[in-house]
Amino acid sequence: MSVINFKEANCRNCYKCIRYCPVKAIKVNNEQAEIVDYMCIACGRCLNVCPQNAKTVRSDIEKVKAFIKKGDKVVFTIAPSYPALVGSGRAFKFLNALKSLGAEMIIETSVGAMFISKEYERYYNDLKYDNLITTSCPSINYLIEKYYPDLINCLVPVVSPMIAVGRVVKKVYGNEIKVVFIGPCLAKKVEMNDFSCEDAIDAVLTFEEIIEWLDGDGINIDSREEFTDCVDTMMPFKLYPIEGKTIDCMDVDLNLRKVVSVSSIDNVKDLLNDIRSGNLHGYWIEANACDGGCINGPAFGRSNSGVVKRKEEVINYSNTKANFINDISNMIDCSVDFTRKFINLSDKWKMPSENEIKNILSKIGKFTKEDELNCGACGYDTCREKAIAVFNGMAEPYMCLPYMRGRAETLSNIIISSTPNAIIAVNNEYEIQDMNRAFEKMFLVNSTMVKNENLSLIFDISDFKDVIENKKSIFNKKVSFKNYGIIALESIYYLEEYKIAIGIFTDITKMEKQKEAFSKVKRENYQLAQQVIDRQMKVAQEIASLLGETTAETKVILTRMKDMLLNQGDDE
Incomplete structure (x- = not known):
């Protein structure tokens, strides 16, 4: 089952999801948008821009409830961006609410950030690596594995904080422990099953899902007591979800490399193209798919605040004096392997010939260069790009809105004018x-x-x-x-x-005139028929009169003859 996709009934052929998909991993089949898993980088952008709210996301709520009902020990590891969701003043009450759902322990994922920062330091200091890209963001990892496989060597071969926490918990407390990550990222649902990341995390809940669960169980965050028994760490690891804070978690010489932070997939793609072109050397790059970092994740849930306010809430929480720091020495002392491998997941499209492209374009009335409007309404930047998608079975020829509008208007005009x-x-x-x-x-x-x-x-x-x-x-x-x-x-x-x-x-003028002419003929025929009838009646009456007179005369004559015959017999 796919982690994210669209509800079939709600798709309205607006192609907005294709326009916003940075890698065009959406296929249109029978006028229905579908996410193609092997091309998707799980950034969630398409689902957030869908005007029909046609998104479906695999929910792990029932899975986690089943763990708890079965009696398994469940550990919640929560992304340090959660104060941006509930507000820094409600953070400890929110942790209490989470505990009431049945968690054995709550560990802030900033603990994982502390572990991988140590790993990052080793690679940062090793100058045999030219450009290095952080690997905490799974969407960026997929972008490189699927679309820039030649740059896989730039990825720091270290797991994300989520996977790091999962590995440590299972190492310290046993593999039977169920580790559930809670955060604002959809890509984490995919990452938990990644090659070389399996078995560290048992379920992933988004902030949207956890709020849904709390609301469904009638748990009011504000009515809870403050809870400080959360396993976490200190500054600066709590600021890990804010863009540009990764380097602050590392003890390194900032003059050794050029350090930059790049967020949003479009900006990251530009950077990757520069690396591919050989324009950048000696960089340490913090790369985030979400603009502003993890505090702007696609599954953040309902929030009235923007990125700036969310950043402020995370900073305020990290400075809270009441924040209790648990002893995590047992975790630090354990020996855990935090390395991971990245592999080539690219699946290159077949490139049609020039004649094949022209043939596809001609089907929608594009015969010359001037006909190619490149308006982007179909979701692709150029008409040729869409033609290539059609050739690869990712799009339908008639997704061209200007063509369909012109065709509809032409047909309407033909019908109305004719x-x-x-x-x-x-x-x-x-x-x-x-x-x-x-x-x-x-x-x-x-x-x-x-x-x-x-x-x-x-x-x-x-x-x-x-x-x-x-x-x-x-x-x-x-x-x-x-x-x-x-x-x-x-x-x-x-x-x-x-x-x-x-x-x-x-x-109906002609019809009415024909009806009038027919009516006139009927009237004339009626009059003629009446005249004939009248004449026939007159003749019949005259004949009857004549017949009556001759009949009377005959009767008189015959009576006389009868009398004569009778009288003659008597005389003889």
Whole structure:
């Protein structure tokens, strides 16, 4: 499982994480950002800038709770930057709150800083090393191992204070002890499993996680008593999290080397490029991924104070007279190996040919050098850099926002301009904002001449007034525009967000005329049918009358004949 990544549901294709990632270790797949572990340096910058708060960080809270529930002895080692989190005046109460979670012992990680400072001194004084870079910051170590492997020899082969404390605790108290580091750094979650660092630390909690745990258990820091039974050390090791204070922890001749402190990955990359170019020699370099040092770590949690105030809190705490210094002689006397190895972790991208780059760029309408805007909206500094990322499967071709916007606008314009329906947009003051060609043709106007003019110059606007004032749309209302000889179906929609009313008119004049012509034919056919019926009825009546007369005459004649025959028989 990755230590840090993004929630799939919340990614919104803003590419802000890519823009801020100093090593472009973020892959976009099916419009979803993913952190590529083997490229990531765990600086946490991408997660802190995500506008959707789409970050996921592996939490060790349940793991530590399981240690305590099982009955394991748990040691908390807390980064000396914690006064910047809770304030120097609450620091001892905060330690008490931590103890109440079930820790057997609390050791300030400044103890580890004391151990590795002694190791640093040996390398500082050995002039067979040209430039040397401190190795307390795991993100800087990963940056060099993955992207500057040729400079691995500049890394001082010594563990970080966190690993140093873990090794000492397990050496003194036994390997069954569970050591849990608490600090503001996400990279520590990765470092605990590093090659040559394994088994020193059993879990890592960020300041964010520890506050979450305290809040979840209903532990109020301010209600606790002050706790001074913390294993720690003295000045200047307590100032280790502040940028530039590493050298103060070392007893060395400052004239032997050029000493500098560099913070933020961008500045460190510039420095590494200078070393690679052969421009720097004889330097001792304190390198920090976070601007200002560890007091500005990515997992610091909620804090209303900036770097300057945090620095002040750490300094104030380090000068507190009530600060109790435990006897750590049993730790100092133990024999522990603080060395570590750094290895080449680079995985170079495949470099596409010039034709392959041009082919990728052509897919997003970039055919010439002038088409390459290099705007950085996709997260990459240049269009070519993004094309190389596409070639390596790290990006998608259509991440180019100017291209997608232009394409969307072009398609929209094509649809709107080619539709036979007349479309017009007016603002709340009934001023014409835009119209399509069909509207110009239907109402005999020129858009450039009437833009920003009142719609009443063209036709009656009572329907638009009704829609804008009542925020109620009209659908398929039949309207006759007598001045233009037009009958149309009118639909008017109000867009509240933009304060715009959109009118759509479908010309049904021809249809209405056809309907009228058909209606006229129906009326004429009806009249003809009625005339035929009337004539037929008249004829029928005349025939009936004639038939009635002849029938009566026949009856008289036959009656007479019958009487004659009867009478004749009787006479004979």
